[in-house]
Every structure is written in C-alpha cells, then in structure tokens.
Amino acid sequence: xxxxxxxxxxxxxxxxxxxxxxxxxxxxxxxxxxxxxxxxxxxxxxxxxxxxxxxxxxxxxxxxxxxxxxxxxxxxxxxxxxxxxxxxxxxxxxxxxxxxxxxxxxxxxxxxxxxxxxxxxxxxxxxxxxxxxxxxxxxxxxxxxxxxxxxxxxxxxxxxxxxxxxxxxxxxxxxxx
Amino acid sequence: xxxxxxxxxxxxxxxxxxxxxxxxxxxxxxxxxxxxxxxxxxxxxxxxxxxxxxxxxxxxxxxxxxxxxxxxxxxxxxxxxxxxxxxxxxxxxxxxxxxxxxxxxxxxxxxxxxxxxxxxxxxxxxxxxxxxxxxxxxxxxxxxxxxxxxxxxxxxxxxxxxxxxxxxxxxxxxxxx
DNA sequence: AAATATGTTCATAATAACTTGAACAATCAA
DNA sequence: TTGATTGTTCAAGTTATTATGAACATATTT
Numbered sequence: 001x002x003x004x005x006x007x008x009x010x011x012x013x014x015x016x017x018x019x020x021x022x023x024x025x026x027x028x029x030x031x032x033x034x035x036x037x038x039x040x041x042x043x044x045x046x047x048x049x050x051x052x053x054x055x056x057x058x059x060x061x062x063x064x065x066x067x068x069x070x071x072x073x074x075x076x077x078x079x080x081x082x083x084x085x086x087x088x089x090x091x092x093x094x095x096x097x098x099x100x101x102x103x104x105x106x107x108x109x110x111x112x113x114x115x116x117x118x119x120x121x122x123x124x125x126x127x128x129x130x131x132x133x134x135x136x137x138x139x140x141x142x143x144x145x146x147x148x149x150x151x152x153x154x155x156x157x158x159x160x161x162x163x164x165x166x167x168x169x170x171x172x173x174x175x176x177x
Numbered sequence: 178x179x180x181x182x183x184x185x186x187x188x189x190x191x192x193x194x195x196x197x198x199x200x201x202x203x204x205x206x207x208x209x210x211x212x213x214x215x216x217x218x219x220x221x222x223x224x225x226x227x228x229x230x231x232x233x234x235x236x237x238x239x240x241x242x243x244x245x246x247x248x249x250x251x252x253x254x255x256x257x258x259x260x261x262x263x264x265x266x267x268x269x270x271x272x273x274x275x276x277x278x279x280x281x282x283x284x285x286x287x288x289x290x291x292x293x294x295x296x297x298x299x300x301x302x303x304x305x306x307x308x309x310x311x312x313x314x315x316x317x318x319x320x321x322x323x324x325x326x327x328x329x330x331x332x333x334x335x336x337x338x339x340x341x342x343x344x345x346x347x348x349x350x351x352x353x354x
Numbered sequence: 355a356a357a358t359a360t361g362t363t364c365a366t367a368a369t370a371a372c373t374t375g376a377a378c379a380a381t382c383a384a
Numbered sequence: 385t386t387g388a389t390t391g392t393t394c395a396a397g398t399t400a401t402t403a404t405g406a407a408c409a410t411a412t413t414t
Contacts, residue, residue: 026315026327033308033334040301042219044372055330058323063391073374078392099382100390107330109337124217131210138203146235150203153232153284157210160286163352170351174344221402240361250404255362276412277360 020068023053030056041116046076047083051090051105060093060102087115110176117168125164132157197245200230207233208247218293223253224260228267228282237270237279264292287353294345309334 023031031052038048049070054061061069067077081103084090089112095102106112132154139151200208208229215225226247231238238246244254258280261267266289272279283289309331316328 024319026312026319029308029312029315030330030334033305033312036301036305040298046373056327058326064389074391075375075393076373079373082392105330107333109333109340121217124213128210128213131206135203135206135210138206142201142203149235150233153207153282156284156286157207163286163354167348167351170347171344174347175340177340223403241359251361252363252405253403256403259362 020065023069027053027056041120043083044080046070046072047080050077050080051084054090054103054105055107057104060095060104062098062100062102064100066103087112087119110172113175114172117171122168129161132161197242200246204230204233218297220260221257223247223249224257227254227257228261231267231280231282232284234281237272237281239275239277239279241277243280264289264296287349290352291349294348299345306338309338 031049034048034052034055035045038045049072050066053066053070063074063077063081066072066081067074070077072080081090085092085103089106090103091106092101093104135154135157136151139147139154142150208226211225211229211232212222215222226249227243230243230247240251240254240258243249243258244251247254249257258267262269262280266283267280268283269278270281312331312334313328316324316331319327
C-alpha cells in the first residue's frame, strides 16, 4: 500500500459524504434495550432505534445523522421522528450554525407513559362504555333460560370498566414519585 | 318448487352436519369488544373471538361448536384454546353425556391481568437489570466530554426500572378490590 | 378390529405491519 | 433565479404474524 493513498486521497473521495461514526458498544446496548421494549409495547423497531440513539447521545442529532448511524431509510426516520414528537418523547433543538433541525430525547417516564397510554390505549377504549350499555339492553331480548347468566357477564364488563378506569391515575402516581 | 323437496329431503342432506346457530346481536357485540381489546394487547383476533364467544355463552361449549359458530379453522381454534387455557382465561368443564371437552370463560379480571402481565411482559423484561448494569460499566469507556451526560441517562434507566417494578403490585391492588 | 370422534401439529397460504426509495414540497444560500 | 439542502408523503417491496387445512395421533364406541 502506498503512502500517497493515505496522504492524498483521490478527488472523488472528497465529494463522498463522510461516513457516519458506527455505533459504539454502549449505543448498541441502549438501542437494543429500547427495541426490546418496542416489542412489548407493539411499536415498530425503527421508532425504538431512533429513540434509543437519541437517548444514548450526548448531543442533539439531525435526521441525517440518525439515518446514517442507524442505516435507516429517510422515510422511516421521518415517520419515526414524527411519532416520537407527537408522543413528546423527542423534542427539536436549535443548534447554532446548523440548518437542519436537531433532536434530543425527552427522558421523563411519567410524561411518556401518560401520553402513550392516552394515545395508544384510551383512544381505542373511549366508546366501550356506550357499547356495554348497549349490550345491557340487548340482554333483555334473550330467551329466559340464558338471560340471567348473560346479564351477569355484562355486569362484569361494567365492573371491569370501572376498575380499569381507576388504574391509570394510580399508575401515574406511582411513576411520578 | 315441489313440496317433496321440503317434506322428504334427499338422503345426502341427512348426513350433513347441522348448521351451527349463527351469532346473535349480543354475541357479536361482545366478541367485537374483545377483538378491540386484542388489538390493544397485541393478541391475535382468533383468541379474542374464542374468549368473547365463551364469555357471552350461558353454557360451556365444545371446540367444534366454537369452530362452527365462529367459522374458524380447527388449527386456530385449537391453538387459541391452548393459549387461553395457559393464561387461565378459560377452563375445561365436564359435561355429562358429551364426549368432547367443553370450555367456559373464567371471568376474573385480577387473575387474568396478573397472568397476562407475567407471561407477556415480565418474562421479556427479566434480563433488563443485568443489561443496565452492563451499560453502567460501558459508560466508563466513553470520552470524557460525553461521559457525564450519558452516565446520567443510564442512571435514568435504573430509576425507570425501579419505578416500573413498583407499578405491578399497585395495579393488582386496584384491580383486585 | 373397524369405524367414528376428538384434538394437535406444522407446512403453507393469507394477511397485516413495517420499511424503502423516489417523487415532491419547502426552505435556504449563493 | 438557480442550485443545494431539508423534510414529507405514499406506492410498492419486504418482513413478520396469523390462519388454514391436511396429516397424524389418540381415544371412544359399535
């Protein structure tokens, strides 16, 4: 190998975008942990990768840096960032002299849990009270030999609904301490 | 149309399995509610359909009845029942004079939530403590200008871990009342 | 034993979810 | 204004998950 190759790189290499620093061992660990969480929470891996990278970062990152370091497409990165921004898990930060918006992780468990539950759980549950009331009405049409049994079951749904409503505040209190 | 067709059905129709009673309006409502839950919990629709049908039923049902009434394949029904049995959401019931095992829903919110969290959440989280400890060690290898920032983040993960551990008992207490 | 009924397993098919990349805006710099 | 940069959207491709049905095993009845 000639020294010139190192001291005078060929012209075309000057135009090539500088390679992003590969992930270090700690970044890999942290990202991997969030990816594990993402499975439990039913979220796409790409979202977890972005959040993990920002969580492990000492400085805000631009979308392009994330794309390169995670080896992720523009589309996924953009959509993942939107999701995280809407959730409040990530916030835009102005970095002087840099045109692109940079982002940093918002690491507040209580807030994240709250918004996640609201967006992903409660919104899909909001009509269930009406639905259960409707069921209670339908029970009356049943043949008499089934009616009592099923009425009891619908009653359980109502009780489940009440108990579940009590859970959220308690969880928030526990996480917020 | 000749009356004979009605009064004397052709021989082959005698061997056809009697059509299962179609789902009534209330059953459809209840099943649909559980299917909605299944999305939130990340479980297959077939599992929710089976549980919903049993929840709405005044009597235990055999696997074959479920297949017919839900119009579901044998494989899905068998696997869905196994999942529900392992979860404790369904229990086998002996019905005199009937060869096939029948099942009924176990409608205890506290128990169901407990086992679901244990099987689907806690088992996937059990190594996270060790992983975070490992991260704390890796932090020391970082360049000094990043070290403090990232150390703080790893510290947050440890704190999240502790808070999350406190949540489960509190949830159980709230649901069990 | 033979025929029937019950239930499990698993390769394949069908479906749903995620990711990609190219086309398109919008913004900024020269 | 032109060219470069930044960012969004969405159709199409890829991957992961679920459902199906046939083959098999086991138990029950005749």
